[in-house]
Amino acid sequence: MLRMLAVTAHPDDEAGAFGGSLRLYSDRGVETSVICLTPGQAATHRGKAKDDHELAALRRKEFAAACAILNVSRAAVLDYPDGQLHRIEIHRVVSDLVRHIREFRPQIMLSMGLEGAITGHTDHSMASVFATLAFHWAGRNNRFPDQLTDGLQPHRVQKLYYCTAPASLPNRQPISLPPVTARIEIGRYLETKIAAFHAHQTQAPLFPLFDLHVARLGSPELFHLAASVAPGAVPIETDLFEGVEQQQAA
Numbered sequence: 001m002l003r004m005l006a007v008t009a010h011p012d013d014e015a016g017a018f019g020g021s022l023r024l025y026s027d028r029g030v031e032t033s034v035i036c037l038t039p040g041q042a043a044t045h046r047g048k049a050k051d052d053h054e055l056a057a058l059r060r061k062e063f064a065a066a067c068a069i070l071n072v073s074r075a076a077v078l079d080y081p082d083g084q085l086h087r088i089e090i091h092r093v094v095s096d097l098v099r100h101i102r103e104f105r106p107q108i109m110l111s112m113g114l115e116g117a118i119t120g121h122t123d124h125s126m127a128s129v130f131a132t133l134a135f136h137w138a139g140r141n142n143r144f145p146d147q148l149t150d151g152l153q154p155h156r157v158q159k160l161y162y163c164t165a166p167a168s169l170p171n172r173q174p175i176s177l178p179p180v181t182a183r184i185e186i187g188r189y190l191e192t193k194i195a196a197f198h199a200h201q202t203q204a205p206l207f208p209l210f211d212l213h214v215a216r217l218g219s220p221e222l223f224h225l226a227a228s229v230a231p232g233a234v235p236i237e238t239d240l241f242e243g244v245e246q247q248q249a250a
């Protein structure tokens with residue numbers, strides 16, 4: 001069984017960053033999982049929520065609806081504080097992610113780059129830090145050895161990708177995006193990606209900017225191969241599972 005894990009910071013990142021690829025690979029028989037680190041309770045756009053608690057509850061529901069559209073089989077929103085991921089003890093979050101990797105045993109991981117993806121959000125940068133360390137540590141028996149009881153084994157994920165884009169947004173603080181090494185043609189799943197983003201109704205004021213950005217980008221989703229169990233020169237890939245070892249995939 002092929003499996004893919006995405007690590008994000010906020011509900012709506014899953015759709016905006018790689019919604020097309022999540023649904024495309026699901027339809028190809030890949031089991032997908034999304035771990036979202038915060039319920040997005042610090043968002044500027046708050047729908048009808050009266051406080052952070054209500055907003056978190058609304059956004060958890062919207063995340064579940066988006067993940068249903070994307071056919072994500074294991075979707076979870078953790079309870080870390082939105083806007084504060086840089087203040088959280090690093091081992092706590094990485095331990096959570098390593099445990100999930102060792103249980104789910106994906107061959108591929110997706111996250112955002114250290115720049116914070118297209119918006120440069122601090123939480124996105126931190127999601128990248130946590131996901132990257134979890135990728136490197138899940139396969140080692142001297143990292144979080146306390147987890148290696150009751151049959152849980154180290155698991156080496158084969159490739160880690162960051163989402164990227166051909167250009168940053170205008171009139172923002174400067175960000176330097178990771179170079180494109182994989183171009184995934186999502187075709188008709190572009191509509192699915194937009195539908196999944198629009199499931200985040202509290203974020204409706206963002207839809208015009210998102211729709212414009214997606215229309216400008218067209219149908220490929222772009223990625224940067226950040227780490228691989230098979231290092232070496234990388235040609236531009238058109239399939240995230242290119243070169244994945246089948247015996248490890250079983």
Ligand SMILES: [Zn+2]
Nearest residue numbers: 009010013121
């Ligand atoms: Zn976000």
